[in-house]
Structures are given as structure tokens and as C-alpha cells.
Amino acid sequence: MPSAYHNSYEAGLRIRDIRTYPLTVPIAPDIQKTAAGNFAEVSALVVELLTDDGRSGWGEGLVRFGPQAGAAFVRQVLAPKLVGADPFEVERLWPEMARSVSGRSGGLVIEALSAVDIALWDLMGQSLGVPIHRLLGSTGRTHVAAYASAISWGPLEIALQQVEDNLAHGFRLLKVKLGAPVEAALARAAALAERVNGRARLCADANWAFDVADAQRLARGLAELDYYWLEEPIVPEDIEGYRRLAASSPIRLAAGESDFTARGAKDLIAARSVSIIQPDVARSGGITETRRIASLAHAFHVHYAPHMGFSGAICAAASLQLAAAMPNFLTFECMFFDNPLRDRMTREPVGSARRLEGGELRVPQGPGLGIEVDRHALKDMEARG
Numbered sequence: 360m361p362s363a364y365h366n367s368y369e370a371g372l373r374i375r376d377i378r379t380y381p382l383t384v385p386i387a388p389d390i391q392k393t394a395a396g397n398f399a400e401v402s403a404l405v406v407e408l409l410t411d412d413g414r415s416g417w418g419e420g421l422v423r424f425g426p427q428a429g430a431a432f433v434r435q436v437l438a439p440k441l442v443g444a445d446p447f448e449v450e451r452l453w454p455e456m457a458r459s460v461s462g463r464s465g466g467l468v469i470e471a472l473s474a475v476d477i478a479l480w481d482l483m484g485q486s487l488g489v490p491i492h493r494l495l496g497s498t499g500r501t502h503v504a505a506y507a508s509a510i511s512w513g514p515l516e517i518a519l520q521q522v523e524d525n526l527a528h529g530f531r532l533l534k535v536k537l538g539a540p541v542e543a544a545l546a547r548a549a550a551l552a553e554r555v556n557g558r559a560r561l562c563a564d565a566n567w568a569f570d571v572a573d574a575q576r577l578a579r580g581l582a583e584l585d586y587y588w589l590e591e592p593i594v595p596e597d598i599e600g601y602r603r604l605a606a607s608s609p610i611r612l613a614a615g616e617s618d619f620t621a622r623g624a625k626d627l628i629a630a631r632s633v634s635i636i637q638p639d640v641a642r643s644g645g646i647t648e649t650r651r652i653a654s655l656a657h658a659f660h661v662h663y664a665p666h667m668g669f670s671g672a673i674c675a676a677a678s679l680q681l682a683a684a685m686p687n688f689l690t691f692e693c694m695f696f697d698n699p700l701r702d703r704m705t706r707e708p709v710g711s712a713r714r715l716e717g718g719e720l721r722v723p724q725g726p727g728l729g730i731e732v733d734r735h736a737l738k739d740m741e742a743r744g
């Protein structure tokens with residue numbers, strides 16, 4: 360005889376339809392210069408899963424350079440596997456969706472899949488009336504530590520002003536963008552450390568600007584200046600380079616924002632090449648895979664620090680839910696500049712520096728992601744063409 364639970368599953372939630380919202384918005388071009396360049400606009404893909412009982416689950420995929428292509432992939436390839444499915448069966452749906460991409464995959468398709476996965480978790484939380492961090496098993500954190508990201512690699516006067524603004528906001532950890540050559544990077548790092556003068560801790564992000572030899576010189580210099588970590592000093596593909604660097608580097612290394620899935624993160628973590636793993640929930644494979652990455656890291660005594668970058672409010676909410684659940688969470692990347700994707704996507708801004716309380720951000724406590732998506736704003740920000 361089927362159990363009562365079995366019967367309630369049978370009668371449970373089903374996905375009825377899927378909508379996609381490819382978004383592109385302009386951002387202030389000079390505020391966030393990095394070693395990888397400037398960005399005049401940012402994009403994201405928002406996915407809405409509609410259920411037969413009238414709920415909407417929301418997800419976001421990073422899909423920075425092709426939101427319409429990501430939307431087409433979701434509608435044409437993933438949607439047929441999702442319509443009629445039970446959102447609670449995420450561990451069946453995830454590999455089934457991944458199989459639509461033959462061979463080893465990453466890039467746009469896993470970013471689009473990430474959006475679907477986050478929406479599935481939103482539906483699970485909503486249907487039980489609990490925030491996602493409680494579904495995952497919570498640490499009980501209602502607020503999480505956040506750091507300011509990121510002090511520009513543009514002119515020094517701009518960088519110094521950003522330092523002062525972020526200290527005034529109450530940040531206790533500031534991330535600094537650095538680029539080649541090493542001499543310029545170290546001069547900048549020293550100038551900013553002098554200005555901060557013990558009022559906060561600093562860390563640095565090089566956005567792949569160096570080879571291993573120069574990264575070693577940079578790591579030594581930053582350690583002398585007491586920087587907390589050095590992020591992505593070399594290209595993400597150079598796993599052996601990270602291993603060598605970690606063996607000789609006196610400073611913590613951080614990476615992972617450029618990688619996909621737990622299998623992609625495995626080598627950096629298992630070799631202890633990084634002290635901090637930084638998956639982006641809107642890129643890595645959603646909450647399902649990011650939880651796996653953070654758990655794997657926990658087993659190897661590696662910290663988990665969610666990557667946010669230019670993502671929107673749904674990514675911020677999903678990252679805050681994970682931050683409240685993962686025991687090895689370290690600090691949340693709080694972007695301090697205006698980004699309409701983050702500031703307008705929901706009725707209440709999520710993960711914004713303006714919402715900082717004593718250097719920490721509040722974890723949304725409503726059901727699912729704990730947000731209310733603003734459909735008018737989505738329509739307004741939809742990518743044309």
C-alpha cells in the first residue's frame with residue numbers, strides 16, 4: 360500500500376509552463392575597471408517556472424554574452440524535460456537536463472541550466488513555506504559577512520575615493536582590482552594599504568592578468584602588505600599552475616568563479632590549490648551544484664565565498680540562501696556600484712551595499728528565495744533584437 364507521503368507526492372506540485380526573460384542593461388562604464396577590461400552593459404537570463412497550482416519559481420543564469428541564445432536553449436531543449444515534472448525531483452532533473460548537452464559542458468548552457476535549477480529550489484521552498492536555507496539545512500545565520508567589491512584598477516584618485524566611500528559604508532574587508540605589470544600592481548596595492556591604514560582588511564583580484572612567475576612575485580608582495588587573499592592571478596584552465604603557485608605562495612589563493620559544476624571545482628579543491636572557492640550560483644549549475652562545491656570544499660578545509668559580479672537580485676538571493684546554509688561560508692561579494700539587474704529586478708533590493716548592517720547583509724527569510732520579482736522591471740530591462 361502506498362504511504363501517505365507517496366500519495367502527497369503524487370498529488371504534488373507540477374511544472375506547467377516555462378517563461379524566459381533575456382535581460383541587458385547599461386552600467387556606468389568607468390566605475391569597475393578590471394584587468395579584463397571595462398563593461399558598458401551587463402546581461403543575464405531570468406527563468407520563470409509556472410506550476411499547476413499557480414506559483415512562479417524564479418531563477419537567474421549568468422549568460423553574460425548571449426541572453427537570447429540562453430533563453431532559446433531553455434525553451435527549446437530544457438522545457439520539454441521540465442513540463443509535467445515535480446520540482447522536488449531536482450536530482451533527477453539536473454542530470455537529465457545536462458544530458459541534453461552531449462559531452463563535457465560548461466559555458467552558456469550550464470549557466471542557463473543554473474537558472475532553471477534556482478527556480479526549482481524557489482518552488483520547493485515556496486511550496487513548503489520555508490526559505491531555501493532551511494531546506495538545505497541552516498546554520499541559523501540571519502545575517503552574513505560581506506565584503507566590498509571591487510576597488511577599480513582605473514585612476515588612483517578614483518580607487519582612493521572608493522576606499523573612503525566603502526569604509527564609510529561600514530565594510531571591514533575591501534577587494535582591490537589589480538593588473539599587469541607586477542610593479543604597478545604592487546605599487547597600487549601598497550598605496551591602498553597605506554590609505555586604509557588598518558581600518559579594514561584588503562584582498563586582491565587580478566582577473567587572470569599574470570603568468571605563474573609574475574603571480575609568485577605578486578603573491579609575495581601582497582603577503583608582506585597583509586592582504587587576505589589573491590584571487591584569480593592566472594587563467595582558470597591552468598590547474599597545475601594553481602597547484603605550483605599554492606605550494607610557493609605565502610598568501611591564500613581564491614578562484615572558482617570561472618568554473619562549472621562540482622566536477623569542475625574538484626581539482627582545485629582536492630589539491631588544496633585554493634584556500635577559498637568562489638563558485639557563482641548563476642554559472643556553476645545552480646543551488647544543487649553550488650551546494651555540492653561548498654560541501655566538497657568543507658571536507659577539504661577550504662572556505663566558500665559566493666561570487667556575485669554583475670549578476671542580478673535572484674543570483675544575490677540564491678547566494679545569500681547558500682551563505683546561510685553552508686558551514687564553511689566565509690564572506691559574500693557585495694558589489695558597491697549601481698547595477699539595475701540587482702537593484703531593480705525585485706521590489707526590495709537584495710545584496711546591495713545600501714542594505715549593509717554593521718558590515719553584514721540580511722538573508723531573505725520569506726519562502727523560497729524570499730524575494731518578490733518586479734515583472735514591470737523585467738519587461739523594461741528585456742534585451743531587444
Ligand SMILES: [Mg+2]
Nearest residue numbers: 564590591616
Ligand atoms: Mg573575481
